[in-house]
Amino acid sequence: MFYELYLRSFCDGNGDGIGDFIGAERKLDYLADLGIEGIWLLPILHSPSYHGYSVIDFFSVNPIYGTLKDLRNFLASAHKLDLKVILDLPMNHTSPNHEWFLKALDGEKPYRDWYLFLKDEQWLKARRHWDGEQVWTNYSGQWVYTLFGPGSPDLNYESSSLWQQMKEVLTFWLSVGFDGFRFDAAKHIFDFSLEKGICEYQHSRNIAFWKEMTAHCRSISPNSIFVSEVWDDAQIVDLYSTIFGIGFNFPLAEDLKTSVATRDPELLVKSLRTDLNRYFRSKRSYESGIFLTNHDMSRLVSAMDGDKELSLLAMSVLLSLPGVPFFYYGEELGMEGVYNAYFNEEQLEPFLWFENGYGPGQTEWKALGKNHPHSGRSLEAQKAVDGSYFERIRAILEFRKNNSWLRLATIRGLRRRENLVILRVVGESRNAFIYHNLGKKRVALEDVSSLQIINGSLSRYRGKRYLGGFSSAIEVTK
Numbered sequence: 001m002f003y004e005l006y007l008r009s010f011c012d013g014n015g016d017g018i019g020d021f022i023g024a025e026r027k028l029d030y031l032a033d034l035g036i037e038g039i040w041l042l043p044i045l046h047s048p049s050y051h052g053y054s055v056i057d058f059f060s061v062n063p064i065y066g067t068l069k070d071l072r073n074f075l076a077s078a079h080k081l082d083l084k085v086i087l088d089l090p091m092n093h094t095s096p097n098h099e100w101f102l103k104a105l106d107g108e109k110p111y112r113d114w115y116l117f118l119k120d121e122q123w124l125k126a127r128r129h130w131d132g133e134q135v136w137t138n139y140s141g142q143w144v145y146t147l148f149g150p151g152s153p154d155l156n157y158e159s160s161s162l163w164q165q166m167k168e169v170l171t172f173w174l175s176v177g178f179d180g181f182r183f184d185a186a187k188h189i190f191d192f193s194l195e196k197g198i199c200e201y202q203h204s205r206n207i208a209f210w211k212e213m214t215a216h217c218r219s220i221s222p223n224s225i226f227v228s229e230v231w232d233d234a235q236i237v238d239l240y241s242t243i244f245g246i247g248f249n250f251p252l253a254e255d256l257k258t259s260v261a262t263r264d265p266e267l268l269v270k271s272l273r274t275d276l277n278r279y280f281r282s283k284r285s286y287e288s289g290i291f292l293t294n295h296d297m298s299r300l301v302s303a304m305d306g307d308k309e310l311s312l313l314a315m316s317v318l319l320s321l322p323g324v325p326f327f328y329y330g331e332e333l334g335m336e337g338v339y340n341a342y343f344n345e346e347q348l349e350p351f352l353w354f355e356n357g358y359g360p361g362q363t364e365w366k367a368l369g370k371n372h373p374h375s376g377r378s379l380e381a382q383k384a385v386d387g388s389y390f391e392r393i394r395a396i397l398e399f400r401k402n403n404s405w406l407r408l409a410t411i412r413g414l415r416r417r418e419n420l421v422i423l424r425v426v427g428e429s430r431n432a433f434i435y436h437n438l439g440k441k442r443v444a445l446e447d448v449s450s451l452q453i454i455n456g457s458l459s460r461y462r463g464k465r466y467l468g469g470f471s472s473a474i475e476v477t478k
Contacts, residue, residue, distance in 0.1 A: 001325040001400060002038040002086070003031055004294055007065055008050065009350045009363050010329060014066075017364035019350075021061075021070035025077050026361065034394060035401030038084035040182050040227070040326060042295060044071070047095060050345070050365075051295075052088075053184065054095035054152045058169045068176065075177035084179040086225050091166055092185040093152040096139065101153055105142060113159040116192065118143035123197040135192070135199060145192055147199070148185075157189050157209060167216045174217060180225030181217070186210065186240055187230045203239055210243050227289055234275075241286040246324055249288040251275045257292060257303050260314040265416045265438045268317070272414055272423075279322045279411050287407070288323035295328070299337040299347050302370075308334055308389055309470045313436070315393060316455035316472035319400040320434045322409045322425065327397070333377055334389040336370040346370060352378040392455060399454050403474070405429060419443060420467070433475045440469040451475050 005024065013022025021044075031039065043052030046060045061071055078085050094101055103111040118124070118136060126135050128147060137146040137153070145154045155162060170181070189209050190202035210228075217224045226244035230237050234251065241247025255271030258264075278284050292314055293300050304310040311334065319325055330351050337347030349371050350363040357373030358364075359380075371377055382390035400406070405427040413424030419439030425432050437443050437456070445451070445465045451458060456471020467473055 001036055001319075001327060001397070002040045002084075002289075003034070003036040004040045004042065004291075004326055004328045006042045006295060006329055006348055007044055008365055009348055011351070011353070011361040012363045013361070016064075018064050019363045019365075020064070021066040021074040023361050023363075025070075025074045028074075028077055028081055028083065032081045032083060034332065035397040036083065036327070037401075038086065038179075038225075039078060040086050040088065042088050043090055043184075044087070045089075048097055049095070049151065051348075053090045053148075054093065055090060056095050056098050059172055072177055079177070084225060085177075086180045086182050086227065087173055087178045088182045088184060089169075089173070090184040091155070091169075092188045093146075093148060093154045096151065096153055105139060110159065110161045114156055114162045114165075115153055116145035116156040116158075118145075119194075120197055126192070126198050129191070129199050129201070147188060147191065154188075154192075158194075163209070163212070166213065170213060170217050171220060174221050174224070179221075179223075180227075182227040182229065183210070183244070184229055186228040186244075187232060187236070203236065207239060207243060210240065214243060234277075238285075241288075244286070246287050246289045248326075249275060249290050249323065252288065253291055253293070253297075256317060257300075257314055260310050260317065260438065261304050261307075263310075263419070263438050263440075265419050265421050265436075268421050268436070268438065269414055269416050272321075272411070276321065276323070276411065279409075282410055289326055290318055290321055290323035291326040291328070292318055293328045293331060293347075294326070295348060296339065297347070298339045299328070299335055300331055301334050302336045302338050302347075306336070312389070312392055312396070312455050313438070313470045313472065316396050316399075317436050319396055320406065320423070320436075320454060320472065320474065322406055322411065324407060325400060330371075332390055332393045332397070333371075333379060333382065334393075335377065338370075353380060354378055355381040396455050399452075399474075403432075403476075406432075417443075420445075431477045433477070434472070435467055435474070436472045437467045437469060442466040442468045445473075448475050 007019045010019040011023030011027045013020045044061050044065050045055045046057040046062050047055050075085055100111045100114055104115045124136050128135050135147050136143045137150040147154055190205040193200040214226055227246045228240045228244040230240045231250050237247050252275035259268035300311045339347050352371050353362050355378040382388035409425040409427040412426045415422050420443045421436045423434040445467055448465055451473045454472040457468030459466045
């Protein structure tokens with residue numbers, strides 16, 4: 001299970017209000033105690049942007065987070081706790097302030113070839129795949145391809161020398177101590193047709209690129225971990241994920257949240273059959289990265305319109321499924337935040353360690369719009385209350401840690417009885433029936449011998465076992 005960590009908002013180690021490597025290192029025990037086995041570190045390379053996805057230098061860390069030595073210490077401490085750490089590496093584009101781009105504007109080789117400059121006026125008619133926005137930006141009279149906006153000029157991988165340069169980047173970060181990478185915008189390496197002058201995904205060329213890059217990494221570190229970000233249909237996701245080994249399952253995230261938010265057990269059954277279809281078969285070419293939220297989505301409680309019982313149910317469903325779970329920082333507190341593509345900060349708010357919003361390690365880089373002090377949402381406040389949201393989330397996380405066999409399990413049965421969804425899963429060493437009640441009222445469970453609650457409540461009445469509303473349980477069999 002991986003913890004998606006936004007360093008700026010996590011823990012401040014030097015008192016400047018911004019999260020950093022030293023602060024995060026001090027909280028590694030906290031993550032290990034949650035049952036976390038790996039950390040997905042959002043971009044920490046030198047960048048002018050708060051999110052870090054527009055890079056100034058691929059060979060240095062952002063100085064607001066500390067030094068390269070601080071990073072090495074963080075990674076070494078994580079490894080002592082058996083925590084793997086993967087780096088979110090944005091290889092599709094750079095910042096306009098990157099030295100490569102500035103030299104490219106001056107016409108210097110090979111940098112000029114590392115970006116895509118306008119060669120045909122007709123290309124200006126091209127529009128972005130998903131929202132119709134223009135994709136060319138004028139920098140002092142020179143038009144450059146910028147799929148993700150003027151702050152992120154795309155790298156042009158038509159240049160073979162750029163491929164070699166990026167191999168050097170990968171080599172460097174593996175040598176620093178990372179266990180692998182989460183590759184941002186994996187399907188966008190080749191997404192503009194020079195022949196047609198339009199935005200067009202070239203999946204076969206992208207696959208060839210990633211095959212070469214991942215093979216290079218494995219030649220250095222054979223056990224490298226790779227996770228691909230590909231928002232697309234299942235068939236396209238399969239193409240990429242087979243190369244990387246783990247692919248984020250975006251359809252599952254959306255369908256699972258919708259089915260729980262609308263309390264629709266039939267939709268949950270249909271989505272599991274569709275989005276986890278490969279887990280109904282014993283042989284799989286890759287693993288699903290299963291998740292509910294990330295930095296590009298609204299937080300879970302907000303997605304459930306503030307209903308924490310539904311949020312807990314959604315989390316218990318997710319963590320009972322096969323695949324590799326990814327858990328977004330702050331979700332254990334029930335933090336809120338609504339994603340806005342044009343003002344992407346609300347779901348990135350500081351982790352609230354203290355109830356008054358201040359204290360050693362508390363980050364303060366931005367105002368708290370949703371997760372206010374004295375709201376009872378802080379870790380400090382929730383640790384002092386039995387049955388708090390944090391305590392219940394921690395119990396669900398502990399369930400997953402104690403049942404890590406579920407990661408490679410196969411789904412052999414899936415059915416529903418009114419509001420009750422029942423899965424039968426089979427692993428190498430054990431089997432289990434998993435029950436999820438999407439209704440408000442308790443439901444009777446027939447022919448069960450020993451049950452363990454995952455979330456919610458269990459009761460007995462006149463010799464029958466009942467699963468409470470919005471509750472989940474597991475019956476492990478040998």
